[in-house]
Amino acid sequence: MFNLISRNPYFNRSHSSFIRLKSTLIPRLSDLISNPPSFNQSLRVRGWVNKTRKHKKTSFINISDGSLSLWVQIVVDNDLVDPDLLKNLKIGCSIEVEGYLEDPNSENSFNSKIENTSIVCSKNGVGLIGSVDNDYPLANFRLLNDYIRSLPTLKHRTGRVASLFRLRSALDYRLHEFFQKENFIKTNPPLITTSNCEGGSEIFQIEKTLDAKPKLSHFFKDDSYLTVSTQLHLEALSMGLGNVWTFSPSFRAEESDTRRHLSEFWMLEAEMAFITDVRQLTDFCEKMLKYLARTIVENKTDQFMILDDLFGDHSRRTDEEKESALAAINKVHSLEKFPVVTYTQAIKILENSSEDFKFGKPQWGDDLKSEHEKYLCEKVYDSPVFVINYPKKLKPFYMSVNSDNNTVACFDLLVPGVGEIIGGSIREENYDLLKAEITRRKMKAKDLEWYLDLRRFGSVPHGGFGLGFDRLIRYFGAAGNIRDVIPFPRVQGKCPA
Known part of the structure; x- marks a missing residue:
């Protein structure tokens, strides 16, 4: 009986001896939700804006990246981000955000549910990747299915x-x-x-x-x-x-x-x-x-x-x-x-x-x-x-x-x-x-x-x-x-x- 595995030195190594390669890709939002990092740990995410709420001191930007239906809320201190950038953020534009995951149980938390996970933005932590024109077809929140079918690329x-x-x-x-x-x-x-x-x-x-x-x-x-x-x-x-x-x-x-x-x-x-x-x-x-x-x-x-x-x-x-x-x-x-x-x-x-x-x-x-x-x-x-x-x-x-x-x-x-x-x-x-x-x-x-x-x-x-x-x-x-x-x-x- 031949033991082919024993002839290969790699099969005789313990599992721990193999090199585990770290992903070179930025984690997707599905990774953030299913395997969240420690609170207050620095992280970076990218996605498309699907909703914005701008207040006097704080703005809220909901983004998704296609990996799941849930969105992540970005909490922005208006004094820490370029006001022109915030002003021009529209539904559909793509952005990059640097910040940290907010503890939902903290005293000043903006949410308490994991499906509304919030990332608190760092100073100058919002960057515009791709803007959208004013005629972006999906700008409205509620759209009829027949209309959506007429937009195969979107x-x-x-x-x-x-x-x-x-x-x-x-x-x-x-x-x-x-x-x-x-x-x-x-x-x-x-x-x-x-x-x-x-x-x-x-x-x-x-x-x-x-x-x-x-x-x-x-x-x-x-x-x-x-x-x-x-x-x-x-x-x-x-x-x-x-x-x-x-x-x-x-x-x-x-x-x-x-x-x-x-x-x-x-x-x-x-x-x-x-x-x-x-x-x-x-x-x-x-x-x-x-x-x-x-x-x-x-x-x-x-x-x-x-x-x-x-x-x-x-x-x-x-x-x-x-x-x-x-x-x-x-x-x-x-x-x-x-x-x-x-x-x-x-x-x-x-x-x-x-x-x-x-x-x-x-x-x-x-x-x-x-x-x-x-x-x-x-x-x-x-x-x-x-x-x-x-x-x-x-x-x-x-x-x-x-x-x-x-x-x-x-x-x-x-x-x-x-x-x-x-x-x-x-x-x-x-x-x-x-x-x-x-x-x-x-x-x-x-x-x-x-x-x-x-x-x-x-x-x-x-x-x-x-x-x-x-x-x-x-x-x-x-x-x-x-x-x-x-x-x-x-x-x-x-x-x-």
Whole structure:
């Protein structure tokens, strides 16, 4: 037995012998709040002004730096700072402050709560980094969401949108953590492809401009597109690496101007080798979402950085948004098991309902509309719900057909307030069956030869899924519009900045 670790002298050192490097960055306000320095200890912070109150002897400046929704109050003795600088401080300008953390229990303290932490400014301790013009769009305290959406380069400076972006960052990190613990290998499939995974026409084709003239030319030998899904390449990678996953943008030329759709969106996709049952996929996805909810609810760091960020007074979110977000997180965390219903059972539930659907009640073989999905998860189950075994005519070519020869081994996860956020299936591993389905659908078999060949070279049962990450953020963050949860949203007719 080889002891590789003992051969490396660095592994034989005690932990204390390693050099611990001190950060060269100025601490962020989140560091100041979560791990405050000693009172009266000199410190320096930077941030953007979001409120000023100027009195005869003392001025108060509230600043934030984007690391959390809470602001820090700067207490300024007017006699110790350039009066012209104080006069010209406006909402949105960036400043640097030197001073010390005030003891909230001191006799002359300006506050007594940690969330209103005060820094007492030193002499000449306020410095202007960047000024703002008089037409700064976010100068008003209360702004309508539609107006904020029209400012893609500035919207993240508002408390509500910033809290959603921080939630996005936190869940991104936790998903990486989850897949690492599940022993998956993270891969990076291409975003440019010659294969149309979903088989539809809503794709962006790539062409090259010649000498900046309108004439176009193929850059690659064959037609190529921005990927709708990396699934086919993930399947190839799983045939040798086992359980693999990726997290990357996807593109769809949808002509849908709704609160649910984007032309560029982020997908988490995973493929697992040697699985045969769609319930293995649903159980894994449920475990993944429960992991996210559990870390938010039970982890003290996440409680502070996410829950207070989403629900605190500084988040500028409505009470309805706060209640919806908290309900979503708690429901996923506390529910013993997500309900599972077959497509056939779902159709019967919808047919027997008294709901007046805009698009009418679906019949077997019809695709479920958004209103049907929301009815199931919001009014029937009041929780996330898996719908499995859809008719094969509604789903892409690569899904494994069930024994009834009418349905495929697939699932959609529907959640309240959003609808579908995850879709997945067992993939067809038999070469002859897969080729026959490609032929039946009159697809270009030549473009998929490499994909078919995977079935000739040691094929195994396998399956996978795709999670719409932006929709997940919308669900846990109770965001009414998906354009609020992603920087610089791309939709038909709109590609700002």
